[in-house]
Amino acid sequence: MTSPPEEVAADPSRIITILSPKGGAGKTSSATNLAVGLAKRYPREVVLVDLDLQFGDVASNMRLQPTSTIIDLARAWPVDSAQVKLALTSHSSGLYTLCAPLSPAEADEITADHVTGVLRALHRSFRYVVVDTDPGLSERVLSALDVSTDMVMICSTEVPSIRGLKKALEALDVVGLTSARRVLVLNRSNAKVGVDIGQLERTIGRPVDVRVPSSIDMVLATNDGIPVMESGRNPELVRAFEHLVEQFVTDDGKDHHGGKPASRLFKRKG
Numbered sequence: 001m002t003s004p005p006e007e008v009a010a011d012p013s014r015i016i017t018i019l020s021p022k023g024g025a026g027k028t029s030s031a032t033n034l035a036v037g038l039a040k041r042y043p044r045e046v047v048l049v050d051l052d053l054q055f056g057d058v059a060s061n062m063r064l065q066p067t068s069t070i071i072d073l074a075r076a077w078p079v080d081s082a083q084v085k086l087a088l089t090s091h092s093s094g095l096y097t098l099c100a101p102l103s104p105a106e107a108d109e110i111t112a113d114h115v116t117g118v119l120r121a122l123h124r125s126f127r128y129v130v131v132d133t134d135p136g137l138s139e140r141v142l143s144a145l146d147v148s149t150d151m152v153m154i155c156s157t158e159v160p161s162i163r164g165l166k167k168a169l170e171a172l173d174v175v176g177l178t179s180a181r182r183v184l185v186l187n188r189s190n191a192k193v194g195v196d197i198g199q200l201e202r203t204i205g206r207p208v209d210v211r212v213p214s215s216i217d218m219v220l221a222t223n224d225g226i227p228v229m230e231s232g233r234n235p236e237l238v239r240a241f242e243h244l245v246e247q248f249v250t251d252d253g254k255d256h257h258g259g260k261p262a263s264r265l266f267k268r269k270g
Helices: 027-041 070-075 081-086 104-109 112-123 139-146 159-175 197-204 216-224 235-245
Strands: 014-019 046-051 096-098 128-133 150-156 181-187 210-212
Touching: 014 027, 014 139, 027 046, 027 128, 027 150, 027 181, 027 216, 027 235, 046 070, 046 112, 046 139, 070 104, 070 112, 081 112, 112 128, 112 139, 128 139, 150 159, 159 197, 181 197, 210 235
Parallel strands: 014 128, 014 150, 046 096, 046 128, 150 181, 181 210
Antiparallel strands: none
């Protein structure tokens, strides 16, 4: 694996990939709420890509009924930026989404090259590309990480989740995927399950950046199809995800890498 290509690394826009080697850690909830939170600050400048290609839940978590998905791009390959944009589904928050295939069987048609090409095309048109992934380190997930500027690691207060993330990070180091900035999110951080956060940080080898508390409201939001950052139904959860958003955006409206807001949807060259 290589570091992000120059056109990605030099651009203030971000490709933020959400990673969790174990399912059930809250990866998709984190991805959707991060994307909605960014879209509140940069309407029509954020796209959420569902790369959990077999069982992706982005569409259901956001009450979307896509007419096109990433499988349509794979079947029409090669595609340009205009064709990629036409496959997007808009959300009421000002966010765009590229949804996973409607059938799990279709996932096999999508290759690592498709993933890389789609993400690069979106990066040319959006300030933020947020990528939800499937559990583990598949070739397609590694391809996404290969062009990412940032990686958000999701961990829950369960020993298998902690050990799984540690192993995943060690594997990424071995293959050379070390250039993306890493942000660690601890989900269900207030759960009383006998896990010491200090020990968790020592095991993983870095401090927790964002703590998301356990709440039934997260489950209700998933069932309702309305992310908490859109509904505001739980102020404590909203504050936690705002803290995650602030890892990439400063109070003066600039992102942490010097970029300024600019409306570029359908304007930048594909």
